[in-house]
Amino acid sequence: MHVTLNVWRQSSNKVDGHFETYEVADINEDMSFLELFDVLNERLLDKEQDPVAFDSDCREGICGMCSMMINGQAHGPETGTATCQLHMRKFNDGDVITVEPFRATSFPIIKDLAVDRSAFDRIVESGGFVDAPTGTAGDANLTLIPKAVADKAMDAAQCIGCGACVAACPNGAANLFTSAKLMHMNLLPQGQPQRFDRAINMVETMDAYFGSCTNHGECQAACPKEISIDFIALMNKDYAKAQLKNRATASQK
Amino acid sequence: MSTTAKTNEIPDRKLKPVQINNKSVKKYPWPIAFYRTSVGKKYAMAISGIVLLGFVLSHMVGNLKMYLGAQTFDHYAEFLREMGEPLFPRTVLLWGVRLVLIGAFIIHFHCAYALTMQNRRARKPADGYQSPRDYIAASFASRTMRWGGIIILLFLIWHLADLTWGWANPDFVRGEAYANVTASLQRIPVTILYIAANIALGFHIAHGAWSIFQSLGINNPKYNAARRIFARGFAAVIVLGNISFPIAIQLGIVG
């Protein structure tokens, strides 16, 4: 296969970036999209040109490190798939492919296609946890959790924190990421004591870095784990409840 | 396609975490604290949207009386002014409703403005994607909410000038609602404006009415599928009802 890549090059956040065009010939259709970049980088190095910086780690779709905007779509054209599991057989010989970093004001570019997503860590730090210091736990089976609840919490919890939702959102909103983490906790019995503080803290932190949700649904379509925007609705409800509810009656229906 | 982008300031990587339950952060009373977040603004937007949806629906239903003749229609217009009597003096309840509507418009507009500004900051225009975006899920309706809203706002001002204040209607006679409507809509450009504005309103409602459920967190697998149908159906009813008036007048069915 032969493809033409338009790749965003920006040597640091202190200088302007631009597109660079590379012809990549003799590639195998079983390669992953990141292996295409490995090949490109080997060839650039051979020509004494600076390789393209990009993030990747596990390369099996779970760590959330890879982050490429491919032809205007976060993680490329394949649904439910991170860039690392996108294979060249999904493209045609001769395709021109444009690759950009995940863009948002709170995802500043480090270099080329690598961006800094630590704003996500700040959101988790503000409330995405259950306060259960080691050693305090009772027996694991003391709390019964209906299967439907556990399954739904797992649907939310499988977020890999890649940032595709922000990258895909025309508003640069992180509502899908935030709601997935929030609702993972807030659906489970373990999350109830801190449910309302969690909702307020996480939403406020999210707002400090990101845009707002206008219900386009692009995030859900880009999400490699296909997390539903239903969680955004549930977050909105929990947030309103958190603002309205008398905390002293929090354990009552 | 080579373009350049402005650099953006990198937030400090060792950024201090947000202090949770930090007493030094100013605490606002709850309605303000609520409204200050994007989620709260979406709530306000949804609730003002419900008010406005109620208005466009009753406005359309009220106007259907046009088909029953001038007398019925003018009688209905008079009823609006007398509404609430004798508990309220004449036009007081109408003004109450108007104030609620004005309030809803202001809130709806302010939320839209504030959220748009927040979104721009979150994705500075200069740092937007340099290559064309390929939208997968976002509908035409969802992507045109802001433009649709502005079109509706401008139309609304014109509409008031035309049929409430009469500035834009040379044949305007205060109190003669039926005559004013038919006179105005007999003008071809006005008919076109009407239809265009109502189509914009239709798209706005098609996304907005569905968005209300999402923003208020009304979400349950049992009826989630019906939300979209409701929104589109609602939009269709409003648009069909509203554009039937200029068409009927143009065709001579009314007037």
Next chain:
Amino acid sequence: MSKVSSPDLDAKIPQGSMAEKWDNHKFASKLVNPANKRKFEIIVVGTGLAGASAGATLAELGYKVKAYCFQDSPRRAHSIAAQGGINAAKNYKNDGDSVKRLFYDTVKGGDFRSREANVHRLAQESNNVIDQCVAQGVPFAREYGGLLDNRSFGGAQVSRTFYARGQTGQQLLLGAYQALAHQVALGNVEMFPRTEMLDIVTKDNRAVGIVTRDLVTGDIQSHSAHAVVLATGGYANAFYLSTNAMGSNVTATWRAHKKGAYMANPCYTQIHPTCIPASDDFQSKLTLMSESLRNDGRIWVPISKDETRAAADIPEDERDYYLERKYPAFGNLVPRDIASRNAKTVVDEGRGVGPLKNGVYLDFSDAINRLGQSVIEERYGNLFEMYERITGENPYEVPMRIYPALHYTMGGTWVDYNLMSTVDGLFVLGEANFSDHGANRLGASALMQGLADGYFVLPNTIGNYLAPLLGEKIVPTDAPEFVEAENAIHDQIDKLISIGGTRSPDDFHRELGKILWDNCGMERSKESLEKALEEIPKLRDEFYKDLRILGSDDEFNQTLEKAGRVADFLEFGELMVRDALHREESCGGHFRVESQTPEGEALRDDENFAYVAAWEYTGDLTKPKLHKEYLEFEEVHLAQRSYK
């Protein structure tokens, strides 16, 4: 006991019966007063299951923690990719499980090369780990009654494995990461993402800090503390192709080794039988598929090595179901190492399948005919989907192709019962240490060990080291020890950049991986290992002559990062081969050709090799010094495995 361990290797195994040792030890351990804990600073390198859980727990206790990871967030550590599950001796299924049985199975599964006392402690703590994770909100799979679900995993005879779909590692890591994030928010942990540890700093054989490189700016910085904890994972990437993440490396433990931490049993590596074979030379990593596939799939290759027909066109009598033929009792369900070794044998015979002839078939057509496609879909649907995503082939119609791949490393830094290495104040947790899995790890045990070490073991044992240090200040980072270490790092980076050769770090890495895979993989002989010992130093020389790195050291430079890691693999690989050469027995995950039964099965040599081989760095890579910790088996009696 006739054999005496090296005096350098005092394992500090507590007194008492096996079941009492851990309790006795906790009671005898020194405590740090809660008010004094904040006076101690602890560095934690690596934020996987072991590192994140240790960092969070130490901070909860009141210690001041600094945590480091090379990824952009602690949540991305490779623990996240573990699929199957986590074991615990809860006996919720009432099927005869107990701490003793989990302990017994782990020692036996490790082929009698692990330290009994550590394993018993692991089995004891396994239950607390599950309790802790559930309290954190880890969404484990549940039964309809709302209770936790368990399954049998990796051939275990009891159902003791807890799981969260196929993403158990992810959920457990996120639990630990969130606990860590909470401590970051409270100011008890200072987090340094995109920061790689490049050296450990010692003073009087005590770990006093580390030197790091900020991967974004290239700054070399020193960090000082009272104790250093390494939780930096395994070294499977020495083989280039493995199921590990691209960034997984041996740098932290190797550089600690050069500062005096002994490296134990580096040749113990685990090879997973059901991975997707490489599709070309540019393959960057291998993807593992759950071993449960072997429950219903039949493994075969063509009898003839000249076979060119598609799988479906090859008649039954020209297929070789080699596992069923050689091991009629266990068939396709033989243990990992046996399945892996036999796959390599048939591929080496030229009977491999696929375009590169580098795999064997895992065929579900019998199972589909017998049970129907819907049953297979229900059992393995997501795995089939994953396979199709990666290979573009539909496994319902065409047999899967599988091949073994490096997956986990049992060897690692030698630690005593307190998890402290031979450098005082340097603690090593999780996959990075050697202690719990012997020569072979059982399925669903890695997550258990990482979390047990981090949540429950280290927080209880670190006091023994810290308590006597009360009142001592940390060594300032401008002390000569730190300056010297920083200078050495600068020199090394300058040296790498200034080579100005023609080959990329990946190119060398690939070549090293091939040498190790061919000569020090699941099957090794004196001859193959000696060959590797000739080739590795040559490759290393070549590396220092012909490496090409572009750009500078004061920027985000991924080639430089890789080069540093490959440089360490090139040194570490040699030690791995030396260890394999000295261990003239077949054991656990590896098969030494010279040591086999008349039937061709692995033959362990307890007489001569029932010890931990801990290697000391002498300054000369060709002459590491061997220390032996003899293993005693009080509870589980030595026995040979047999799967015939």
